[in-house]
Amino acid sequence: MNDTASSPSRLLQITAVTARWLLGLLFAAWLLLALSVVVLHAWIVPRIGDFRGALEAQASKAIGVPVRIGAITARSEGLFPAFELRDVVLQDADQREALRLVRVVASVSPRSLWRLNFEQLYIEGPQLDVRRDTQGKLHVAGLHMETDTTGETRAADWFFAQREFVIEGGTVRWTDEQRRAEPLLLTDVRFVSRNGARRHGLRLDATPPAGWGERFTLRGQFRQPLLSIRSGHWQTWDGQLYADLPYIDVTRLGQYVSLDARIREGNGALRLWADVDDGRIVGGAADLGLNRIDASLGKGLQPLVLRAVTGRLAGQMNADTFEFSTTALQFDTVDGLRWPGGNLWLQHTPAKGRTPEHGALKADRLDLAALALIADRLPLGE
Template identity: 75%
Template sequence: MNDTTSSPSRLLKITAVAARWLLALLIGAWLMLALSVLVLHAWIVPRIGEYRGALEAQASKAIGVPVRIGSITAKGGTLFPSFELRQVVLHDPQQREALRLARVVASVSPRSLWRLNFEQVYIERPELEVRRDTAGKLHVAGLSMDTDTTGEGRGADWFFAQREFVIQGGIVRWTDESRGAPSLLLSDVQFIARNGPRSHTMRLDATPPAGWGERFTLRGAFRQPLLTVRSGNWKSWDGVAYAELPRIDIRQLGQHVTLDARVREGDGALRIWADVEDGQIAGGTADVALLRVDASLGKSLQPLVLRDVTGRLAGRMTHEAQEFSTTDLQFQTPEGMRWPGGNLWFQHLPAKGRVAERGALRADRLDLAALAMIADRLPLDAKSRETIDGLAPRGLVERVDASWQGPLGAPDKYQARGRVSGFGVASQPAEPRTVPAAAAVPGP
């Protein structure tokens, strides 16, 4: 009986002690918060101007570049004050003025006080310099966004530690020293970034220069690994990036973005989703609506000229798989041949351990004559182009479903089924060989 009655008694005592400790911790946290508010209003707010030099030194140390503050004032009309800074200037490592801010408003909250950062940083009409140097490193207002081990990433760490960062009516000058392209000036820039312990979301709206197109939107939503120490280590992030370009001149875009093509002409609308893994683009999807395209997809290829290109393109390339697909893709060749809005899906899985290389293909509504007409403009190997030119296929592939195991050029196993209407190829003579060979290909 004694053991039965004593066990609940010990459990109650332990629970009571734990409850008292939790209550003490809660009261202590509230007292610390109250003390912080008291110090802010009674000591820091009335004397904030006296701390300008110390704040410049701390900001320079935290961000990693020299910071100068013209003046600073505090507004204490609410429980947590806000701070207004005027004529804030950031210098790059060469002591050049990289950013001048006429007005900055920074607000705090219990959460930001606990993390020693700001709840919101609001900036009006800044003129910002964004530069990629010849080594490929990104610099924003003199702050290095690189995340190597030399400690240069303090600017990125500080930026992505702020709870909310807002820019209104800004001007951004983008300079890519690695390309030697002329600087790109974006006007009426609206930007917002929200950062959590592991999440980062951003949105940028801007108007490009005349001749580039219409106002565009860029968005991103990313997550960093659980045990990441540095907030600015974006090379470890996963997420999705999105771009909406209501009208864009792709020829102009090609000066600042790596395109696997030499674009002579391209005008229309684009929507692009990019999958990001470990800070690298692993795949994506693009909705296109282009009035005209004139591009070379290889150094030795003839220009590919298409009109009224619409549809969706998607692809993914990782170590585990390569995929490519089209949805409702339509276009018209200069000769008047029209692709009928076909769908295609291709997958290739490389060999892994004991699992052999394999692949699959599904397609419908493919015009073979239109494909043959543009084959010599696509980045195919010489043998494939020669075979297509010789066969001159025609007809409409209504449905094909194929899979294989082994190399694509010489599979060990394969199976295919499909339906083709109006199919025909040019006749081909049989090649003379010393061993039995396939018969000649008959024509119509």
């Protein structure tokens, strides 16, 4: 009788050993989870106040600025407890109060414990000051932000490592000392950030001051590179931004944003999309529902005055080619002419090496009289 035939094959032996190792690792993981739950409920929750100093030190190290916590309590409402922090204060370099958070609720999960972060951070009613000084430097909550760097800060890494970050009932005050404009106040701010291993979703809802328009929404969906180590290096992200403005008075933007135009009047609804590649906007589209536009788009040009502007504008730009298109664009001019709602597509590629400059144009339902009138008011050059 052949003993070799009755003995287990080498492949079967390797499979059995591997299965035992995997089973042991799974058991160890469940044992570690159970031990973590016991430690949380039996040791940390009853003594959470004693860890306030250690938490302050850890938070200061993670964010990069001094953090002080007035009080901390824990609630054991499920398998994993929730922690409530009161009077959380961020200090600037001179130990002055830069931001005070009245109430912060932090929850954990097995996944967040493994990554040493939180499953959710909920902040109620924060008041945030954002300021640009006379030298153009940006300060957020009194903390200096280097706007000319790559954004490689510990605060950004920590923020985008949190699974979910929620702000309810916040207030944001924007002060531009360089432009000497009146402070801009956004109220009833709601902000949600959800972050995964490679994906980041952001949403901001806010109400502008009286006369500016209606409550608006900003959203963003982004992907970071597969081999990216840092969570906060947004300059390498790809994705899309979206803005929904049911009604806005564009005239007021000139006080706070550099525009290559002098806008005397402009109001209505806007929906905007922007494509992002490596942290830069490379294209996008805009759905227009404007009541009236009255703007001068360059020195020596006559004002461009349009009424009842509807339709879509879209554009795309890369290293070699620029594309622009309109879809169902309609408007009336102050001279009584009407753009009939035709579609237009333009492509332009500049000269490169031995390849000459070239382009293409497709259009339908054009009103040449309206086109000539508008062209005289646009900065098109010779």
